[in-house]
Amino acid sequence: MWGFFAQGATPADLMAARMQMALSLGWHIIVACFGVAMPAMTLLAQWRGHRTGDVHYRLLARRWARAMGVLFAVGAVSGTILSFEMGLLWPGFMGTYGQVIGLPFTMEGIAFFIEAIFLGIYLYAWDRLPPRRHMLAAIPIIVAGVASAFFVVTANAWMNQPTGFDLAGGRVVAVDPWAAMFNPATPPQTVHMILAAFMVTGYVMASVYAVAMLRGRRDRYHRLGFAIPFTIAAVVTPVQIGVGDWAAHFVAERQPVKLAAMEGVFQTGEGVPLHVGGVVIDGEMRYAIEIPHGLSLLATWDPNGRIMGLDHVPRDEWPPVNVVHLSFQAMVAIGFALLGLAAWAGFIAWRRRRLPRSPWFYRAAALSGVGSVIALEAGWVTTEVGRQPWIVYGVQRTADAVNPAPGLVWGFVAVSVIYAMLTVATVYVLRRLARDVPVPVAPQERDVEEYPVP
């Protein structure tokens, strides 16, 4: 009865598997950003409160810690389903290459342990440890959070630049796990991702307080709640654009097909223009603003540099051009918009030593959180869809990796429904937490009841 397995998954099943992976990764990555960057922001506030005795800092730290408890829980469970899905959806990939990318994941497992252990201590022992020791307990969380982002992105970098193994008759031999982990894509991708985590966390947290300030609550508590995360994100932004440029050069050199899709270049040529905006219709870039020689200049530092076009590879090795092109454009546009916002605040801080007062600034800041999340997702779509049709660049096709079991479509439906409910519940709970005045203690939260919150 199940003999048709051998024929492999139907195109609908393959599509469902890809959508499921994209949904669950795209969801996880947002909370993961908070897992990476929020402990540092919270500790900063707590430490300032400890040093200055300013109650506002301490209130902020308490409130952020409560949100962290929720975010880490959903981060952990949404990450767990990912590690299942690696096998549930892509057994052809994991059965062959699982060992090649296993080392960073093993390290990531250790980092998760450290994170979870010290998170338990940090959140629940607020009243059991003296302040200094309690603050020290946050440091392993920060280190492990950044490290786990590094580890998992090295695995993804390997999918873009597979190194460190040989193939013999369909089996991998001579694996060098360290070479696989430190592949050429690792440096730009990991740095770009970790900075993105700080931007997303900073701007999202700041936008919560920006909204409150627009509603007239401009007291010290709200100003500080805005200033701490915003400053961190604003300082990271220009660096991130530099790193993005590094990533783009890397792609130009090592994944020319992806670059061609990002820029909508169909014909190989010299002195290739840069396309800003535009969509591809019938194999042609339409409605784009063309900057002559722009792409050649940016990618090769030579206005007449040679750029490989999609015509260089067979049609069935093209990634979906529009998706990749538009996502890349969106990321870059948002990156520069955020740079503008950061510059605005920086200018006022430099000249007047205070926060901007214009409501327009806070309106823009209120959007910066959504914007940075869109940039994050767009960046991942660029990376992952731009790699198609390969799951392991140039080595294994996504279609050959997918689980041949029937009914993947139904799995996707079930996962989507659960994620929709999870999203609603998470947003609802976080909004409630943000609205509580000033730092309430839920009646059952006896663990931290006695922490002296003034």
Added chain:
Amino acid sequence: MTLVEIVLALLWTGLTAYALLGGADFGGGFWDLFAGSAARGRATRKLIEHSLGPIWEANHVWLIYAVVLLWTAFPPVFAAITSSLYIPLTLAALGIIGRGAAFAFRKVSAQLWQQRLFGAVFAFSSVVTPFFFGACAGAIASGRVPPGVGQADPMRVWLNPTSAACGVLAVGIAAYLAAVYLTRDAQRQAEPGLAETFALRARVAGVIVGGLAVAGLLVLRWDAPALFRALTSGPGSPLAAVSVIAGLVSLVLLHRRAYLAVRVTAALAVAALLWAWAAGQYPYLLPDTTAAEVSATGPVLTAMVSVLGVGALILAPSMWWLFALFQRDLPARR
């Protein structure tokens, strides 16, 4: 011991830890589900929440550890298991989402209807998730997961007598361990009434789990004779005997109110059962598939073992601190 055996032992240790710690967290949800109405169950739920809160995420990581070790060290086995057991594993993953998220949500909710809603999701998914894991274990133990990608009938591979028996047993074990651990927690927090209740629950659960284990053996005898022989007269039998004895001793200790000691024997009973299964199946991971045949290459295993060795140096004291911190009574409250 060969490198492959060392890795296998590390993997099985992780799985055991997950069963003993993560399993008990699911069991906490089980008792939460049956704690009664909001008013009557308040004390029980509070105890469960208080005990699980700081540690469940760390306990949960044991699952990640086991999954990652499996795919790194025995990639084809990971691919075979996940592709063939696609349905129960997806359901278990969804259960994990419901359990963890709802637990965290309930903790920060202040209104009764929210606590009820999230509490129900937490408790319900705590009961079904171990069932699906147990069903997967039963499928593997009875040799129903063939090597290769997606070779099994996706329904029958987990809807069969051994899977059903193992699924129910897993739920029972989770509830039993939780009751044993919570008895001591209640006692330590000077809640004698609750401690008595949980001691009773532990005794009942212990007897039921013992019965389930015997029934499971009978199912194995008919449905998976090879594993049955390995457990009763083969290489798994000494460990199976340890499990039985530890289970009986636990009942006695519960009767004598040695609530700390019974934690050890109850855990031993469960751990010995898992290792009996492992010993009974070794060296085969899947039918006609020995560990050595499908293991990763030497450099990968070496790197993995070294990394885990270094990691253990950091993790062991950290974990100790976590558990010790919350097992200690609060310094001067109020």
